[in-house]
Amino acid sequence: MRVLVHLNSLELGGTQLNAVDFAVAARAHGVESILVGAQDTLASSPNLLDYAAPAGVEVEVYEPAVGMRGHAAQLAALAERLRVDLIHVYGMWGAARAVFWGPARFGRIPWVQTVYEMSVTPVVLRHMPLMVGTGYLLDEQADRPGGTVLISPPVDLDRDSPAAAGLTDLRQEARLGAGPLIGIVSRLDSNMKAFSIGVAIDAMAGLGETGATLFIVGGGDAAEELQARARRVNDILGRDGVRLLGPMSDPRPAYAAADIMLGMGGSAARSLAFGKPLVVQGEAGWSQRFEPASADALARSSYWSPDRVADPVGDLEAAIRVLLADPARRAELGTFGRQFASSRFGLPAMTERLCTFYRAALQSYGPAEWLADVPREGRRLVEKIARVAARPRLEEAA
Secondary structure (H helix, E strand, O other), X not given: OEEEEEOOOOOOOXXXXXXXXXXXXXXXXXXXXXXXXXXXXXXXXXXXXXXXXXXXXXXXXXXXXOOHHHHHHHHHHHHHHHOOOEEEEEOOOOOHHHHHHOOOHHHXXXXXXXXXXXXXXXXXXXXXXXXXXXXXHHHXXXXXXXXXXXOOOOEOOOOOOOOOOOOOOHHHHOOXXXXXXXXEEOOOOOOOOHHHHHHHHHHHHHOHHHOOEEEEEOOOOOHHHHHHHHHHHHHHHOOOOEXXXXXXXXXXXXXXXXXXXXXXXXXXXXXXXXXXXXXXXXXXXXXXXXXXXXXXXXXXXXXXXXXXXXXXXXXXXXXXXXXXXXXXXXXXXXXXXXXXXXXXXXXXXXXXXXXXXXXXXXXXXXXXXXXXXXXXXXXXXXXXXXXXXXHHHHHHXX
16 A cells, blocks of 8 residues: 655654654555655754654655645645555645645545644544544544544654663763753744743742753744743753753654653653653643553543643642652652553554554545535635635725
């Protein structure tokens, strides 16, 4: 089976890394994944191409045509040239409509979509097979005619392991000192990420006497703002208690070096695979330690929460302080996390589920399913025409 996998971005992000890992593992199931992504999502190095190349995965970068119609024709031509059997679109936006009106038009080539975001918006069509990464979204989409499957963001438990060979010593390489290390590996994006990372930086002001250092690996549009915030906290501490290390194409040394990890989503899952005690952070300031009593609930929400709390900095500081004070507890939770990872989201099991999902989609999606989504797409087109027609009137009124 040949699958055209359209990535939502070519930046280093959890969903994109998942797609590369799946591409490698799916070969053993007779699935050849051809990854493509838009030029305008390609960040400066390190980016996804730097991660994919050592894994032997080629990513084709293309310049999207202007307008949805042109983009649809472009992707149809690409799918024909590559002779694919199926198309897999990552993300709610971007290429989904172009695939629907291009290579999948009239059900010529079946397609599936992955939503690893934390909600499924009404723009997502209802009659193609859908893949989600959280248990509550599976429940919410139970009535979709196209069917929905839960496939957790996978972790390669051999590669992402405290026993993995060849990992550099980040503590020594980055001169992080001798005290306990608290790590974050994340995109430094304004959307969803920056607030929680800022909370972690501010929490370090109250943890100065512990001798701990917070290091942050990643890049994004909020990097400068977070760096300024780190400088303010370091001034309070009188030392570099917060260090921003920039993006890494291979962040495994960061996970290996940490005594405690903070994070959400795929980064949280990798922290567990590395056997690290974990404090899960939500996008609006909520935080909770990953422990046997909270494990199932946190996994169900993909290690994330939208909840707001009265004192996000104080809550996170308290959760970290308990772990800093008890090395034995850290070791116990690290062992539990590794065992949990092995049973819940290992790459081999998730890849087998993905390939089964692909084969089912080849049988279940055709012209009838495509036509069933046309009325919804038609309404969106009418709404867009109305918005465009209203712009001159609004400009004249202004």
